[in-house]
Every structure is written in C-alpha cells, then in structure tokens.
Amino acid sequence: MLTLMKNSLDIFQCPICCSDLALEEGAVVCKNSKHKFDVIDDVPLMFHESRADSKESKITHEVKHFYEENPFPNYDETDTPAMLTEKAEKSIFAKLLNDELPFNINILEVGCGTGQMANYLSLAHRYIFGIDMSFNSLQLANGFKKKFDLKRSSFYQMNLFKPCFKESSFHAIICNGVLHHTLKAYEGFKSIIKLLKTGGFVVIGLYNRFGRVFTNIRREIFKLSGNHFQSFDPYLKRKDVTSSKKNIWFLDQYHNPYETAHTFGEVLKWFGNNTIEFVTSIPEIGNLSCFDEDYKLLSNKPKGNIFSRFLTQLVMPFTDYREGGFFIMIGRKR
Ligand SMILES: C[S@@+](CC[C@H](N)C(=O)[O-])C[C@H]1O[C@@H](n2cnc3c(N)ncnc32)[C@H](O)[C@@H]1O
Structure with missing residues (x-):
C-alpha cells in the first residue's frame, strides 16, 4: 500500500505548511503541524483550499463538484491495459509521448482525472504521480491500477494551487484540459511549473480561443x-x-461550470516569464497538417510570428482540431 509514496517521501510536502510528511498507521502526517491526511482506497486526501470564501474557492468548489459527479474521461467496462494502449495509439499524441519520454523518470500528471494517461504511461518503466481534486475520478484511476497490478502509477487528491510536492521534483509535468477550468489559469501554471526540474518538459493542453x-x-x-x-x-x-x-x-x-480559452501567444508569454523554452505545439504553428506518427514531440520547432500563430488558430475550427478546440504547448525548463 502506497509503495510509490513510501519510496519517494522526500519529494512530498504538507500542502498546508510545506513541511515534510511521514506515513503513519495508514495516514499521511505532517511532521511539523502533525496535521493528519486520511487515505481512502490507497488515495491520500491532501486537497487543501487556496482561500476560503474567495471567487477562486467558489469556482474550485463548483468544478470539483462537477467532476465528482462526472469523472472524466470514463473507463469502459471492458478496458484493460491492452485497450488503453490501443486507444492511446489511435490518439497519436499519447503514443508519441510514450515513445519520447525517457524511462526511469518521475512524471506528474496534474488534473489526471480518471488516470488513463497516467496508467498508460506507467506501463513503460516510469513513475507517474497523478493528482486531481476529484476523489471519484481518482478512485477509478486507482481501481484500474489495482485491478491490473500496475506498480508505477499512484494517485493523490490535491489542489494544483496547493501542491503536496516540493519544488523541482519532476522530470516532466503533463497538464491537459485542466488550467482552463480554474479562475486564474496563469496562476495555476506558475504553481505547477515550480515542481519541474531544470531540463524537464512541461506539456500544457488548453482550450483555444479561436478553435473553440x-x-x-x-x-x-x-x-x-x-x-x-x-x-x-x-x-x-x-x-x-x-x-x-x-x-x-x-x-x-x-455543461461545465467554468472554462476559459487561451492562445499560443498567451502561453508563450507564460513560458517566457518562467524560464521555459518553447519546444513545440499541437497543432504545429504554421503547419496544421504535419501531425502524424513521425512527428517529433520533444524536438524544437519554430514558434512562428504573430501572423502565423494567428492564422494557425484561425483555421483550427475547420480542421481535425475542431473536436473540442484544444491545443497543446510543450516547453522545457532552462
Ligand atoms: C477535463 S478533465 C481532464 C482530465 C484529463 N487530464 C484528461 O485530459 O482527460 C479536468 C480535470 O481537472 C481537474 N481539476 C480542475 N481544477 C483542479 C484543481 N484546482 N486542482 C486539481 N485538479 C483540478 C478536475 O477535477 C478534472 O478531473
């Protein structure tokens, strides 16, 4: 039980006071304040509110409630690790990530939902820490992990604004479809980017203002x-x-209670302000037709200029990217 957490306790911190944590009698305990976080079904409950009674807190609650009621994405009764792999390979993006991310690294998936990506990436030799604020989603994620005895994925209930991990703990951070459901997406980005090691990759998926x-x-x-x-x-x-x-x-x-939409230019600014070098995007700026199995996700591509970025986004709704109007930006911490 909680083997992955036990073996990597040094990267965890108390989400309230940032002190070290210990595992005691089936609970997680803050060594400083002695605050006790319960563990249910192998999922430590370390969700901590940012600011009570603020607009941020209201939105967090509404979104949390929504994903507790509607865990996303759902598993089919028949899903197995082989089916996850088959689905991932159809989506290309997950397959490319799996092909290109190195082995033996720590990966954080922020807003992992039901953990399909986390469980899939853990099939190869990597340690995946999936966090989400929806306990019901995490229960499904962990249920799948347990059913198929996946040893390298683990799940934690956490608020991305109050991380239970220390700075510079991860070689890669994946955050797909999450920040646009928070009041201040850029604040969320800043909160998670601190957890990335120098040289590590960050993958951010967001709704696009034009694509949407x-x-x-x-x-x-x-x-x-x-x-x-x-x-x-x-x-x-x-x-x-x-x-x-x-x-x-x-x-x-x-019917989502809250969402925002963003642009390439905006995320490039986030990157620039946080020593993140732009690596690539999906769709590629100035070239919407080149995303296939030979695409190199983690090698540098041109970030274009204001016009090529604008045009790429403008045509998104008329291409395969129209499903959800989603774009992904990948960067590397300098
Ligand atoms: C659309 S789902 C995305 C799930 C998964 N990443 C995917 O791509 O399928 C958004 C997830 O973000 C989580 N989330 C939203 N705000 C969060 C926050 N402040 N802290 C942690 N998780 C959050 C929600 O609970 C939900 O599971």
Missing part, C-alpha cells in the same frame, strides 16, 4: 433548443464511441 468558436456556438444552440441537435458536435456523431462516453463528453464540453 464552433463549440461556443453549439453550446448556445443546445441551450436554446433544450439539448437537441447533438449531432452538430462531430464527437457525438462518431460511431466508434460508446453512448456513456458521449454523455460525459457532452456534459464536459457544454
């Missing part, structure tokens, strides 16, 4: 029509997706 345009229009149509015309969404039309997955997607995309 059709989703926003569809949201209004669904609202006005009482959720009719769902086939306007390309994902909801797909024949290879189960109806429970479609339902979770629909709620996540159209």
